[in-house]
Amino acid sequence: MTTSTTTPLQRWKTFFADRSSVVSGIITLVVVVLTLISYTGFLQAVERRSGVVFVDSIHRILGPIDVTWPTFVVLYASLILALGVLLTRPEHLFRTLRAYSILVGIRVICMALLPLDPPMTTIPLHDPFVALFTSSEHSTLTKDLFFSGHTATLALLALSMPTRSLRIVFILSTTALATFTVLQHVHYTVDVIVAPMAALLAFVLNRGFAAENQ
Template sequence: MVGLGLLGLLEAAPRYFHFIQSRPGRLLDDPLLSLLPVHDESTLTFALIYGSIGATLAFLLPRPQLLLRAFWAYFILQLLRMLTLWLLPLDPPVALVALHDPVVDHLFAATTQPVVRDLFFSGHTATMALLALAVRGRRWRWPLVVLTGAVGMLVLVQRVHYSYDVLAAPLFAWLAYWLAERVAWQRPPYKYFS
């Protein structure tokens, strides 16, 4: 079920983000951003994200119930993000440096017009926070918490988000993970999950 939902999102996302990108939004005043340097940190940002995803999958694959909950949480997180993007149209911060995913840009035909109005809340930071919630034990969780903070700081330095977007992201990740528990455990268990 969650797999079909994620495939549906993958199908709908390009049109949705085209709509988000075409709308004008508000420019926010963010005093924190003025304190930070501006620099392209795309490579480091995605190295941290992809490395964290790999480590989290290594932890979750032998734990199918936690893996299922993580997939549900990611699906719910994307729905929450689409809702907040629709409700809060924003213009990107001044001095934005476009974020380039070195993997996706090379695997798929990258558009010449990057999406820069997908602001509230930070999907990169929320995904990292979700990874930290999905694992168990301090040995796994604390490094992911630190890396979540690092990714949040890097997207601020790159000016692809306001500080409000980054600060709200872990709260939405927690909400998605909490809701995923209610959804995932309501599904009939499959034999290979026991």
């Protein structure tokens, strides 16, 4: 049976009937949890260190403009849509979670190698979800730079969507979020430009690992 002719319930039944898929799914969930726990500590350490500030030519032309609410409308609407889609397709769901873990790893490496302080004109983005994973002292992150995690996440979801129409929707939402991020000076422009590239790298690496294990 193909994905297009089966129901979500049938897909999950097929998934659970395959022992290797179940084991892989459990391992994926464990890795994601451990990744997020480690990521939390790393982000707190990043907030305590000093970094480099550089002049952003685009920032000198645009903003800063407080677009916090439009940013979160786009971000969380996209995440809810993605969750709704992926929960009906277990193989896509776990594949995306594995790619996300790789993306987090890439971001950690980039931040570790290139410590940056936020732009002088930044308007902090108060993210209620990030606050769940950080201490109250650092609930608003400002130094998690190079590259934009929000932009990269939506770009990864665009790559992971099962249909062309959904990919277009997520490309548009990624573009909107990237624009808002630059306008608010939350990230340097280069952070936003690199984010989709990092997402593509994580997507390709995950696909390569999956092909090797087949």
